[in-house]
Every structure is written in structure tokens, then in C-alpha cells.
Amino acid sequence: MDGLLVLIPVALFLGALGLGAFLWSLRSGQFEDLDGAAHRILTDEDEGPLPDRKPSGKK
């Protein structure tokens, strides 16, 4: 029973972490072009992160 008191918060925290990671990646535009992402792995040069999406976020 004592174990539960530790394990439940831990389980919920890990779940929430995953949810947060998904929402963050959604916001940063990583789900905008899934086909492109599949092909870009074939290009040689390294790519930086996506450009800032401020313009569409500010309205």
C-alpha cells in the first residue's frame, strides 16, 4: 500500500511528461510535414531546427 503512494504519482508524472513532450513537438511544428521528414533523412547536410514560428503564434 505504501508503494502505491510513490508509484501512482510517478506513473502519472511520466505520463504527463509524455503528453507534454507531444504537445511541445506539435507546437514547434514537427507534425506539419510527416512525408517531408521521411525524405529529409536522405539528404547529406545537417539541418538546424525549424525556423521560429512566431508569426502564426502571435495572433
Place this chain on the structure above:
Amino acid sequence: MTCCAPGVEAAADMASEDAGADDDLLRAASRNLGDGKFQLELAVPDVHCATCITGIEGALGTLGMVDNARVNLSTKRVRITYHSEDGTHPAQLLDTLKRAGHRAFLLDNAFDDRSDETMRQLLRALAVSGFAAGNIMLFSVSIWSGADEVTRTLFHWISALIAIPAVGYAGRPFFTSAIGALRTRHLNMDVPIALAVTLALILSVFETAIGGQDAYFDASVSLLFFLLIGRTLDHMMRERARGAVKNLSRLSPRNAVRHMPDGTRQVIPISEIAPGMLIVVAAGERLPVDGLVVSGNSELDCSLVTGESAPELARHGTEFLAGTLNLSGAITIEATHPADESFLARMISLMEAAEGARAGYRRIADRAADIYAPAVHILALVTLIGWIVLSGDWHVSVLNAMAVLIITCPCALALAVPMVHMVASGRLFENGIMVKDSAALERLAAVTHVVFDKTGTLTEGRPRVQRQIFGDPELASRAAALAQLSAHPFSRALVSAFAAESLTVSETREVPGSGLEAVIDGEVWRLGRADWCHADKNNVSGSSQVWLSRGDKAVAAFALADQPRGDAATTIAELGHLGVGVTLLSGDQRGAVDELAARLGISAAESNLKPQDKMDGIRALQAAGHKVLMVGDGINDAPALRLADVSLAPSSAADVGRSAADFVFVRDNLSAVTFAISMARRADRAVKQNFGLAVLYNAVAVPLAVAGFVTPLIAALAMSSSSILVTLNALRLRLGRNTPAGAVEHARVHEPHYVPEPAE
């Protein structure tokens, strides 16, 4: 084979398509980010591989004005951030793309982010409900496997803490839709869904508060999760098709060149054109308004306007309608109508008046909801009253009525239609058919008669060489070599029909309306109209011909015709097998129409039809009880496309035709028509099977719920299994053959186009 060889794809027709896209237009289409920075989104419909992506981004990156360029392969668009001061020319962006071998088009309202935002909202709701469903299920499993009283209550409370905010957030798409329906005094599927989810939640909280045994948090949240999966996939599919159709539309020119009385030229907006004004139309442009030819020699292609396949010679005083394509030389026309009374405007107003068959159509899901939703609510009410009368125990009565609501909650029913449509639209998309509206799939399944337009629909809409009718066969390669120097559709047909010999030519000149002249080895060769090439009058028959002459003697001639699409005859035959009647309604001349109808085995064919006549033809079929599918591409077909029960257009169609159609097919073969019909019919069957499954499940589960045997475990099991069952049934649509065009499509994109060298 190399992929995307740069340069070769810049087809010669690009000049016509981008003529209006100048700096100002590009600036106007850009979004101002401040600090002198602008963002522009262009459609690049041919991108399909990693090389295309690096090619475009690399080419744009070399421009000093470009800060960033990013290709989106899913939407086939490129988003460019650039800074623009005086002296920079945004039109360079288009030129650069062209030189890199990619067609690029401006988009109307490229920055319409609304649908994008809906998608993100749905994904967020999906993530939240998925997280909540998973965690609550963990607690539920421990309760089902026998957690004792204190632990159970604790778990219920934790579940409640997760479920309440999760339902409040993830349920919004359903709540807003249900409230919207109730406001207009309607019932849709979302009403019982919203009701069941909310009531289950309230009841569960109440049960938890009094330390009861049963809580339905898991049912409530996992229900939302399943439904959101269906809704998100449905939305994704629709947006994909809609985006693909949008990429096809060209920005129509908004300006025209006016020839002022004092001889100067001035650019004016099309809306300011008044009757009597003189307008200059360059080769490769479409007429902005209806007008009389005043001066200039050229040939005009009316195929999108009247359906006539052979180009018409522009003579002084002939009238042409707006949208007609000027093929070979600049002409001046005198406007006869202002822009808002032009042929195009008249067609659009006819189209708007012709909503007819569609306005009355109710989607199958709505019809099912009409029966289902009242039945469910009455059943729950009867259960409540029955239990109160029989047992007198309020608590048990409410609990059982709630169980009825939860178990009948149309999870399977709500998934039945979207899942099937999603899978069917996906299959159609892979086969080059874009579904603009999934209700059109239902209408397509009921089709009993197909009406075809001729030019550009049953035929390819461009001339092809039929045979050489006169002269030495070896001269064909010489004709092709000369034809390479011109962009006229007849010349292109010659180039694609024969291998060109390599020649040294000099003093080439193109005579608009007549043909092409060049000097080879000191002799004057001409390629063009019969009379211009000194043809013997007796040899000239009615069909379209190109003659070749050497000096003042005709040496060869070729007959050209607009050929039917390769699989037109098999498609017509297959339509017969599907039990669908076929009619050909064309605006072209009688001879051409009858010949094609005989060749393809179409018994009902009418020619010389005006747009109103086409509409009358469709109305007559509808009055005879037929559900009509219209397949057409022209401006003159647009009202008929809208009037028919459902409509299909090739991607080469006029903008107005494409926007009027429910489906757009992007490949060259006509088998899209039969494939779409049979896919729609399979989808229709799958929808009905799914409804059958949902009813069957209810027939088993509802008596249990009414009798009070349904525990949360049974409810969860029953609901998930029925949802999975309908999903699997929908996935069956993925089986079966595709149209045989996957490879063709690829080849078309990579086919090297000839780029004419500048004449010396």
C-alpha cells in the same frame, strides 16, 4: 534514371501561366512579418522526393533576398521568408524555381490558417484524451481485479481528478457541435455522445462521493479517445485532398493591357474594362473579357470555353468569349461586355443558381442520427421510469438508465461513417482522385447515369498526330525538327510524334496564324497552314492539318486530331458492366462528336450544346429518376457540374470547373471514373455493414443494460470491441486493386520537356 534533372521540366507553357505574376502580385500575396521581412507560400505541385526538396531549398538559398526557404512535402508547398527593400524583385523567386526545373504557382489565401488550427486542436484533444484514458484504465483494471474499499475509493478519486479536466478539454469538439445542433432544433450524432459522456462523468463523481462500487470514468474518457481518433483521421484526409486541389488553382490574371486611343498601352484592372475598350492579348494568355478581334493574326483555342477541339482562326470581327486561349500571336480585341457580364461571370451566376440536387441531400449519418438519437433517449427514460415503478429505488434506477445511455452511446455508429470515408478517400487519393467533400462519396455510390463532356474529358484536350497524309515519310523528322522551334500545340504534337533530325537552321520566323518559316541549306522551308504552304486545294480536307513545304512546293502533310484518352473505350465498357448509363453532351461540332461516340460505343450523344442545353440534358435525366454523375472540364461545363448529383473534373479543367466539381482526378486516365464509382459503392456497402454491426451490438447489449446487468467492465469491453470491429471492417476497403497508373504518374513528372532554344 536521374531524379528531377534540373532545367528540363520548365515546360514552354510556363510563360502563359505566370504572366500575371509580377513583383506587385507577389508582394500582395506575401505576409508582412515586419522589419522589412515578408513570408510567401507557393505551390510546387511536382515535388516528390528528397532531391526535389534540396533542389528547391538550395536554389532559393542562393538568392540574397531569401532568409529561409522550407519545402513541405505533404502539402507540396514551399514557404519562403525574404526581405524586400526597393530594388529587390520578388518575381526572382518564381524565376529561380523555374530555372531549377520546378513549376511554382501563387496560392489564393495561402495563409488561411483556420483548418490548420482545427487540426492542431483535434490533435491536442486526442493527446489529452489518450493520456487520460490510459491512466484511468490502469486504475480501472486494478479495481476490476478486486481492489478493496479504501483503495477503490482512492482510485476513483484519482480517476475523477484526471477525467474531469480531460473531458472538459478533449470533449469540446463534440460539445460545441451538439450545442450547435440543439440551437437549430436538430439532433445529430454528437448530441447523444455529449450527453452520455457528461452524464457518465456526473454519475461517476456522485458514486465516488458516496463511496459506491461503480464508476464509469474509463468508459467516458476512452469513448472520447476513440471518437477523436476517427474525427482526426477524417479531418486529416479531407485537408490533404483540399490542399492538393488548392495547389492546382492558378491565380487568374487581374490586370489587362489596354490599348489607349493615343497609341500608348496601360495596365488596368480587369474590373475596369468597359465595352468599347481595346485590349491587347499576348500569345499564351486567355481573353479577360468577351470581345471582337480588331487586329492581329492568331489562332484561338476555345476548347475550355465551348468544347470545340480545333483551334479557330482569329479574323477581324469574329467574337470570342472570355477564357479563350490565344495560341500564336498578339491580338487586339474590342471588349463587348464589361468583366462582370462576361461569359465567365454568366457561367458563375448560372452555377450558383444550379444547386438543385445537392441542397436537399442529407448525409446518411444524419439520417441515422434522426432515428437513433430519439430512440436512445426514450429507451433510457423508459428504463428509469420502469425501475422506479418496479423497485422504487431511485439510486438503482438512475444507475441503470445511465448504463443504457452509456452502452447505447453511438461509439460504433459515430465511427461507422467517418472511418469508412477516411479509408475510401485515402484509397482514392493514392489513385490520384481528390475527394473534396465526403458527402459526395455517398452521392457517388447512388449514381445510375454518367454524363461526359467531350473535349478534354473523354479526349486528351490536345491535338495528336494521327498519320501522315501526304509526302515522303522521311520528311517527318524534318517537320519535327522545325516544329521544335515553336510552342504551338500542333508543333508540340509533331515533336512528340516523330524523332527530330538535327539541323542547322537560320532566319527562322514564326508567322502568327500561319506557321513557321526557316532557311535550311539555302532553301526556304515552311511548316504551317495548308494555303500558306502552297498546298494543292484538292488535297485539303476538313480535319486539322499541318503542311510542310520546300521552296514553293508542298512536300508533306500530317493530319492531327484530339485523340480520346487511352482507356476511354474500356472505361465506357466498364461503366456498362457497373450498370451505369452513359451520355455524351458536347459543345463541339456534330461530326467530331458522332465519330468519337461511335468509336467509344456511346449510343446517346448530343453535339453543338450551349451550357444551358447541357443543364437541360441533366435535368431531363434527373426527371427520369436518374442520379447523374457529370464528368467535365470546361468553363461551359461548370453549371452542369454543379447541377448534377455529383461531379468529377480532370485537373486540367478550368478553375471554375474544378471548383464546381466534387472530385478532381489528376492522372491522365479515365479509369478514375470507374474506380471512383466502385470505391464509392464499396464504401456505401461498408457503411451499411457497420450500421448493421452497431445495431446487432445494441440488440445484445441494450437488454442487458435495461435489465441492470451492465457493470463498468462490461460497458468498457462492449464499447471498445464494437469500435474495433467497425474500424476493421472499414479497413477492408484497403484491399483490392489500384488503378494501373502509379508508374504513369511518376513518369509524367519526370518526362523531359523540350525547352526551345532562342531563335538565332
